[in-house]
Amino acid sequence: MEPARLMTRFRPPAPTPRSPVLSLLRVILQGEGNLLALLPANAYENEVGRLGYSRRDIIVVNEPALVRRILVNEEGIFPKNELMVEALDPLVGNSMFVSDGQVWRRQRMMIDPALSMMRVNRAFASMSAATDDYEQRLDKAARDGESISLDLAMSHLTADIICRSVFSTSLQSETARQVFEDFKVFERSVAQVKLLRLIASPAFKPARQEQAVLDACERIRAHLGELVDSHLGPDASSTQWNDIASQIIDAQSPESGERFTRKELIDQLGVFFLAGHETTASVLTWVLFILATQPEISRRVRAEVKTVAGDGPIAFEHIREMRYVRNVFRETLRLYPPITFLPRVAMEKTRIGTLTARRGAMIMVSPWTIHRHRKLWKAPELFDPDRFDASREAELTPGAYLPFGVGPRVCAGAGFAQVESALIIARLARRYDFTALSPAKVQPVARLTTRPSRQIMARVSRASD
Numbered sequence: 001m002e003p004a005r006l007m008t009r010f011r012p013p014a015p016t017p018r019s020p021v022l023s024l025l026r027v028i029l030q031g032e033g034n035l036l037a038l039l040p041a042n043a044y045e046n047e048v049g050r051l052g053y054s055r056r057d058i059i060v061v062n063e064p065a066l067v068r069r070i071l072v073n074e075e076g077i078f079p080k081n082e083l084m085v086e087a088l089d090p091l092v093g094n095s096m097f098v099s100d101g102q103v104w105r106r107q108r109m110m111i112d113p114a115l116s117m118m119r120v121n122r123a124f125a126s127m128s129a130a131t132d133d134y135e136q137r138l139d140k141a142a143r144d145g146e147s148i149s150l151d152l153a154m155s156h157l158t159a160d161i162i163c164r165s166v167f168s169t170s171l172q173s174e175t176a177r178q179v180f181e182d183f184k185v186f187e188r189s190v191a192q193v194k195l196l197r198l199i200a201s202p203a204f205k206p207a208r209q210e211q212a213v214l215d216a217c218e219r220i221r222a223h224l225g226e227l228v229d230s231h232l233g234p235d236a237s238s239t240q241w242n243d244i245a246s247q248i249i250d251a252q253s254p255e256s257g258e259r260f261t262r263k264e265l266i267d268q269l270g271v272f273f274l275a276g277h278e279t280t281a282s283v284l285t286w287v288l289f290i291l292a293t294q295p296e297i298s299r300r301v302r303a304e305v306k307t308v309a310g311d312g313p314i315a316f317e318h319i320r321e322m323r324y325v326r327n328v329f330r331e332t333l334r335l336y337p338p339i340t341f342l343p344r345v346a347m348e349k350t351r352i353g354t355l356t357a358r359r360g361a362m363i364m365v366s367p368w369t370i371h372r373h374r375k376l377w378k379a380p381e382l383f384d385p386d387r388f389d390a391s392r393e394a395e396l397t398p399g400a401y402l403p404f405g406v407g408p409r410v411c412a413g414a415g416f417a418q419v420e421s422a423l424i425i426a427r428l429a430r431r432y433d434f435t436a437l438s439p440a441k442v443q444p445v446a447r448l449t450t451r452p453s454r455q456i457m458a459r460v461s462r463a464s465d
């Protein structure tokens with residue numbers, strides 16, 4: 001069968017958009033949790049619109065030029081939203097993901113070199129080694145006929161890769177394993193966007209974190225401190241390490257020559273753990289779900305990997321040759337952008353397109369709605385990786401694709417994530433067939449990242465072709 005035709009018919013799961021009143025009712029009946037279900041049908045058609053039922057002014061912006069204005073933020077009036085900053089503060093303090101102005105600029109200049117393509121090339125060995133180890137687990141699951149949770153599998157593998165490339169330690173070490181376990185507690189408790197509170201609260205009302213979240217953060221920071229100390233101690237000359245942590249420890253501010261303090265190092269390296277594994281795990285879970293329900297796509301991926309790399313090791317240089325793998329990754333990021341919303345706040349009254357935003361208005365730039373917007377995409381709800389093929393470039397609307405954000409706050413780890421994801425997709429699709437159990441029950445929800453509402457279980461077997 002001709003693969004492109006088959007794919008144009010595949011419509012992966014998503015909540016059906018309803019009228020504003022029905023959307024609100026759906027959220028009230030289902031309880032806290034799914035911001036995606038709150039988005040009314042017109043959020044996928046408007047250039048800019050107001051979520052009319054909230055006490056706080058909440059404005060969803062889709063039009064690419066307006067999105068650019070907000071995210072590039074030359075006027076300096078759209079910082080990151082304070083609710084998100086507060087939620088992340090106990091874990092990552094005033095680190096690069098949430099800081100602003102001069103503080104952010106200094107941090108970004110010091111950290112960017114640690115994620116350069118040269119460094120990604122060096123981290124490739126860690127990515128490959130972690131995948132080798134994970135394949136052993138999957139081989140065993142295939143032999144024993146066990147089913148696996150795709151979400152847990154991908155969280156484990158991406159956390160292992162972050163630990164190895166940042167701290168030169170694998171998830172088998174007790175400290176790294178503790179960080180991973182406590183992070184799961186953090187993700188579960190902080191993740192639920194308290195929707196009804198969001199709707200009912202006025203702007204700038206401080207929200208206290210639950211004790212369980214604060215405790216988990218304290219434990220994570222203590223363990224990160226141990227990992228930092230292993231790189232800082234008297235015997236640990238930084239030349240002994242050749243990882244991302246050592247590069248950040250050595251980084252100096254271009255203006256003052258100062259280095260990060262120990263507390264700042266814990267903040268910044270916490271960001272790597274937070275931003276660097278949850279996001280990649282989210283998109284890879286969706287890629288595997290698609291492979292586990294669409295055998296034709298899976299076979300096409302495998303055929304490409306075998307053409308490029310045969311049955312041997314996949315090298316850094318192979319990654320850019322695997323165009324279909326890249327397009328499957330891009331199309332999955334379009335339909336399931338891990339960072340569902342990029343929330344900002346209007347610090348002064350301002351006009352946004354046809355609307356006036358009050359001071360304190362929450363401005364939601366939402367990759368989720370922009371990527372599924374009826375006027376920006378052809379058949380937006382269908383999974384069609386070939387839309388990213390060079391031959392169809394003219395179909396794409398500039399500014400309508402932003403899984404890594406836009407402007408100065410664009411993802412610092414995009415290169416790392418792209419290489420890591422392509423490697424994992426290529427290796428797992430070449431070696432295994434996945435079969436999703438109960439695929440009809442799978443639905444996405446917006447938590448800390450875009451995740452399935454319940455774990456996706458799948459059977460795994462060694463590929464026979």
Ligand code: HEM
Nearest residue numbers: 096097275276279280339342403404405409411412413417
């Ligand atoms: C598929 C995987 C990933 C996606 C989709 C993603 C997406 C994003 C997005 C949308 C932002 C901007 C947020 C905003 O403007 O509010 C961001 C920021 C950031 N990401 Fe990623 N990310 C991914 C992987 C990574 C990885 C692997 C790392 C590190 C190794 C990383 C590190 C960061 C950092 C440090 C920032 C903050 C940048 C700043 O504010 O200057 N990300 N990411």
